[in-house]
Amino acid sequence: MQHVTNKFKSKIKAARLIQFLIVLLMIQSISCTPWQRHGVPEKPDPRYFTYDQILDQFARWDSEYPGIFQSEFIGPTGSGRDSIVAACISSSGSRQNKRPTLIFHAAQHSNESNGTNAIIEMMTRLLFSYGHDDYYTSMVEGLNIWFIPVVNVDGHRKAFAGIDGWVDWRKTLRDNDRNGLFSGFADGVDLNRNWDHRWHEYPDKGPEHSMYKGPHPFSEVETVVMRDFILRKNPLFLMDYHSPGVVTPGNVVFWPWVDKETGTSGVDAPVYAPIAQALVERTLTEVDSVFMKRMASYNTLPKEQCWVYANTGLCVFLMEISSKFWWEGPLVNTIAERIADGSFYLMERALSGPGVTGQVTESLTGRPIEAEIRVTEIHDPEIGPRLCNDAGMYWRLLTEGEYTITAHWNGQRSEPKQISISGAQWVTVDFEIEPAR
Numbered sequence: 001m002q003h004v005t006n007k008f009k010s011k012i013k014a015a016r017l018i019q020f021l022i023v024l025l026m027i028q029s030i031s032c033t034p035w036q037r038h039g040v041p042e043k044p045d046p047r048y049f050t051y052d053q054i055l056d057q058f059a060r061w062d063s064e065y066p067g068i069f070q071s072e073f074i075g076p077t078g079s080g081r082d083s084i085v086a087a088c089i090s091s092s093g094s095r096q097n098k099r100p101t102l103i104f105h106a107a108q109h110s111n112e113s114n115g116t117n118a119i120i121e122m123m124t125r126l127l128f129s130y131g132h133d134d135y136y137t138s139m140v141e142g143l144n145i146w147f148i149p150v151v152n153v154d155g156h157r158k159a160f161a162g163i164d165g166w167v168d169w170r171k172t173l174r175d176n177d178r179n180g181l182f183s184g185f186a187d188g189v190d191l192n193r194n195w196d197h198r199w200h201e202y203p204d205k206g207p208e209h210s211m212y213k214g215p216h217p218f219s220e221v222e223t224v225v226m227r228d229f230i231l232r233k234n235p236l237f238l239m240d241y242h243s244p245g246v247v248t249p250g251n252v253v254f255w256p257w258v259d260k261e262t263g264t265s266g267v268d269a270p271v272y273a274p275i276a277q278a279l280v281e282r283t284l285t286e287v288d289s290v291f292m293k294r295m296a297s298y299n300t301l302p303k304e305q306c307w308v309y310a311n312t313g314l315c316v317f318l319m320e321i322s323s324k325f326w327w328e329g330p331l332v333n334t335i336a337e338r339i340a341d342g343s344f345y346l347m348e349r350a351l352s353g354p355g356v357t358g359q360v361t362e363s364l365t366g367r368p369i370e371a372e373i374r375v376t377e378i379h380d381p382e383i384g385p386r387l388c389n390d391a392g393m394y395w396r397l398l399t400e401g402e403y404t405i406t407a408h409w410n411g412q413r414s415e416p417k418q419i420s421i422s423g424a425q426w427v428t429v430d431f432e433i434e435p436a437r
C-alpha cells in the first residue's frame, strides 16, 4: 500500500512538473520575440555597415579622393525620406563613356548585407591601393566601376533598427494595407520580383508574403531607379549580390540563363557560363578551401537578372553569398574579403577581354550614335538590343573564334566585318553608318 501511495505521489509530482513547464513555455512565448527564442541577437552584428555609416564613409572619400571617387544620389526610395547612394571609382573624370563600365550592387533584399560589406571592401582596396599597387591601379585607370551598397534603403533601415523579424525582412516598406503605419509582413514588396519579366506567370503570393511581387511591374521606385541607372550606364558586367534563405542554394553564381521548360541555354551561354565558372573558382566560401558553384538561372522569374538580360543582353550575374543571411563575429569580415577577392576577376576580364570593342558614328557628320551591335554567331532576336553607349562606344565579350559583326541604326545596316579572336585581347572594330534616307 505504502508502495502504491508513493507511486501515486510521484505521478502527481511529474504531472505538476509538466504543468509548470507548459506554463513556463507559454509565458516565454508571450514575452519573448521569436529571434530571442532561437538565440538570435537583437540587431545585426556591428561589423555590418548601417546606411548612415555608408553615407558618412562616402562623404569622407569624396573629400579624400576627389580625383578617383565620386558619389551621387541616383534616386529616391519608396518612403520618400531617403535616397539611393552610388559611387564611381575611376580616374576618367567626365570621359566615363570611353571605358568599360561595371556595376556592383547589393541589398535589393534588405536582410542580405554580406554583399554590402563585400562592396565596401572592394572600394577600400581600390582607393587605398591606387598609385601604390599595379593590380588595383590598372582597374582605376582602365575602368569605370560603380558601386551601390544598398538598393533597398528603407528596408535596410528597418532591419538594422532590429524590428520584430528583422532577420527575414527583405521587402520595401510599401503600405500594402494602407493604414498609414508599418504593419510588419502585411506591408512591403520584394524588389527582386518587381521587374517586368514574364510578370503574369509569377503567382501573386499576396501582400503578406515575403516574396510579394507588388501591385504591378515597377511599382517600386527603387526598381525604376535601378532599371534606369543600368540602362544609362550600359555596363559590361552587372553584379547583383544576395545571400540565401532556406530555399535558395548558397555559395552560387547564377548566369543568364536556361529555359526552364526546354532546358535550352541562352545564346550567350558559351561566353557567360565560362566567366561564371572562372568567378566561382576564384571565390572561397565561408568554409575554407571550398569553391562556389555556378548555375544557370531560369528564364522565368520577374527579377532584375532576367529583365536586364532579356532587354539588353548584358552579362549580369547574381551571386548568393555564403549559406545564410547574417553572420556574427570575424566571419562577417572574412566573407566580405573573400567575395571581394573573387569579384576582382570581373575587373581583370573587363581589362583584358577577349572581346570586340569600337565606336559607331554617322558617316556624314561623324557624330557618335547609339547603334545596335550584332554578333551574327551569338544573335537571338529575343535578347537585347545590345546598344552602344552615348559616345557610340561598345564592348562585347567573346571567346576564341571567328565572328561577324554588324552595326544597325535607324533602319540602316553597316557592312559586316569579320574578326578573329585568339588569346586575351580586345579587337577594335569601328563602324560608320549612312544617315537614314
Ligand SMILES: [Zn+2]
Pocket: 109, 112, 192, 241, 242, 243
Ligand atoms: Zn536576395
